[in-house]
Amino acid sequence: AQSVTQPDIHITVSEGASLELRCNYSYGATPYLFWYVQSPGQGLQLLLKYFSGDTLVQGIKGFEAEFKRSQSSFNLRKPSVHWSDAAEYFCAVGSILTGGGNKLTFGTGTQLKVEL
Amino acid sequence: KAGVTQTPRYLIKTRGQQVTLSCSPISGHRSVSWYQQTPGQGLQFLFEYFSETQRNKGNFPGRFSGRQFSNSRSEMNVSTLELGDSALYLCASSLGLAGSEAFFGQGTRLTVV
Numbered sequence: 001a002q003s004v005t006q007p008d009i010h011i012t013v014s015e016g017a018s019l020e021l022r023c024n025y026s027y028g029a030t031p032y033l034f035w036y037v038q039s040p041g042q043g044l045q046l047l048l049k050y051f052s053g054d055t056l057v058q059g060i061k062g063f064e065a066e067f068k069r070s071q072s073s074f075n076l077r078k079p080s081v082h083w084s085d086a087a088e089y090f091c092a093v094g095s096i097l098t099g100g101g102n103k104l105t106f107g108t109g110t111q112l113k114v115e116l
Numbered sequence: 117k118a119g120v121t122q123t124p125r126y127l128i129k130t131r132g133q134q135v136t137l138s139c140s141p142i143s144g145h146r147s148v149s150w151y152q153q154t155p156g157q158g159l160q161f162l163f164e165y166f167s168e169t170q171r172n173k174g175n176f177p178g179r180f181s182g183r184q185f186s187n188s189r190s191e192m193n194v195s196t197l198e199l200g201d202s203a204l205y206l207c208a209s210s211l212g213l214a215g216s217e218a219f220f221g222q223g224t225r226l227t228v229v
Contacts, residue, residue, distance in 0.1 A: 032214075032215040034217075034218075036220075041222075041225075042222055042223070043120070043122075043206055043220040043221050043222040043223050044206065044208075044220040045220070046217055046218070046219065049217060051215050090159065094215055094218075096214045096215070101147065101149075101164045101166055101171040101172045101212060102164075102214055102215065102216065103149065103161045103164060103172060103174070104149075104151075104159075104161065104208075104218060105161070106158060106159040107158075108158050109158065
């Protein structure tokens with residue numbers, strides 16, 4: 001069964017500093033990988049996705065992620081964090097189900113705090 | 117292009133009651149999935165509907181059910197509510213193809229007292 005691990009529950013960075021959020025996945029086939037962000041009381045917003053091809057993917061809000069098959073990782077990065085980036089970040093793997101659909105399996109999330 | 121709309125945003129119900137949540141997907145999207153988010157269990161897949169048929173189901177009791185209409189709008193029903201059903205219920209809309217991006221609504225916050 002697929003699973004996603006986000007080892008860091010909380011991360012605090014200073015505004016302007018770089019950021020890396022870790023994500024490891026377990027999936028038997030080539031994964032579809034996603035990063036979502038959630039602000040308090042809100043739904044999930046898609047930051048970026050990896051399906052195939054270039055292992056470095058660019059997303060919205062200046063985020064990027066790198067797929068490393070050998071490490072089963074899909075870490076999210078941002079060169080310079082803004083105070084508005086404070087939120088909870090979820091890594092997810094998309095699995096194709098027997099019925100033809102697909103579902104997302106999420107990690108437990110990383111809460112990002114940005115110090116001014 | 118309108119996003120995913122979930123109604124209502126907040127609900128308070130009493131144990132034993134039932135509740136119906138609604139989700140209107142993005143125009144042209146035929147797949148609607150539902151997820152439950154709680155502090156203890158995180159985000160868990162409930163079920164997916166595609167072209168009015170339940171295509172996949174997560175590991176939830178039969179008290180959780182849903183349906184999808186011909187216009188792709190979906191409803192989720194929870195019967196005989198328990199305190200543990202208190203959660204944020206999120207609806208996700210997609211084209212329903214393998215690996216399709218899922219776009220989420222803002223969720224319905226259900227509190228069971």
